[in-house]
Amino acid sequence: MIEVSPSASVPAGLPAGNPVTATLFHSDQGGHEQVLLCQDRPSGLKAVIALHSTALGPALGGTRFHAYAASADPEQSAVLDALNLARGMSYKNALAGLDHGGGKAVIIGDPEQLKSEALLRAYGRFVASLGGRYVTACDVGTYVQDMDVVAQECRWTTGRSPENGGAGDSSVLTAFGVFQGMRASAQHLWGAPTLRGRLVGVAGVGKVGKHLVDHLLQDGARVVVTDVREESVRAVLAAHPGAPLTAVADTWTLLRTEGLDLYAPCALGGALDDETVAALTARIVCGAANNQLAHPGVEKDLADQGILYAPDYVVNAGGVIQVADEFNGFDFTRAKAKAAQILDTTTSIFERAAADGVPPAAAADRLAEQRMGL
């Protein structure tokens, strides 16, 4: 679950100068409301909590625990990452129909070396100090057990274990939501909300990808999978003996599979770059991975090639819908019903895109901005 981190330079289109303040005060998505830099020397905690917007309600987004070791200035990279991720959560939460704004936190350091109960509790006290303006959850490097510890200090914690009143593993409804996005795409392109008889390629059969394969096979699709971890591929194949399910060596082979109808990136960010788009034969891209578009303009290249792209943050919102439900005392049926609405949301984005003559990714941004009043 590693996504592309921003470089420590001023993002395109922003005034020259300090990249943090440029992103914070001048970004064209309306800037950010607040950033909290936190330190607890005894436990070694250094963290950034970024709130992009609370216009729709308390900012909701996960806690990333990452070292930023490849960066010349890890702390600045961490702040920029938190700012960008928080903005992304505003858009995701707005289109998921949640009464939540967008926020994200980053704990700086290698979780393998630094994570401790003292550090997580110190972090929880900083989240609590925001008095409910920010609600946290899991992200890359943090897990359900970690949120149970954070929750000991802070009531604004989701993503906890079911034993502690939480929703548990969010990949279940993430996969369900992506499948709804696929159904909406199939309806839009082929006239029926089903993948029956279609060939679907899933790149990455981790927590989300493996559940997605279940939904696809149940719907009557044929599926081809790939993963860099051989044991993940073996587990998926073993779970579906006799099913129309095959595996290929890598994503390049998957992309070129003859007759591929739909490509589902479910591994890393940046899956859709110039090379991939040029090689794509599938007519639909719809997957769970965050930040699939490697750079601005890819969404237009996809549209120009006649490929329907279901925007990542719209179709992968099932997980945040799941954790948001914890506030009302988690109810799986209610959360699943809300995640099912991803079908209608994706459909309305395709309709808006067609009406406005813009790619679906641009239509999604416009709809989210409308709801946020930006």
Ligand SMILES: NC(=O)c1ccc[n+]([C@@H]2O[C@H](COP(=O)([O-])OP(=O)(O)OC[C@H]3O[C@@H](n4cnc5c(N)ncnc54)[C@H](O)[C@@H]3O)[C@@H](O)[C@H]2O)c1
């Ligand atoms: N888990 C959630 O609820 C959730 C919610 C929203 C978005 N997402 C996004 O969905 C994606 C998958 O999340 P996950 O929770 O399943 O993560 P995961 O780590 O469980 O699974 C990712 C899988 O991708 C594989 N992989 C990595 N590099 C690959 C490559 N180059 N080619 C093929 N496979 C590769 C990994 O081996 C792993 O099995 C991530 O981008 C994540 O940010 C997840």
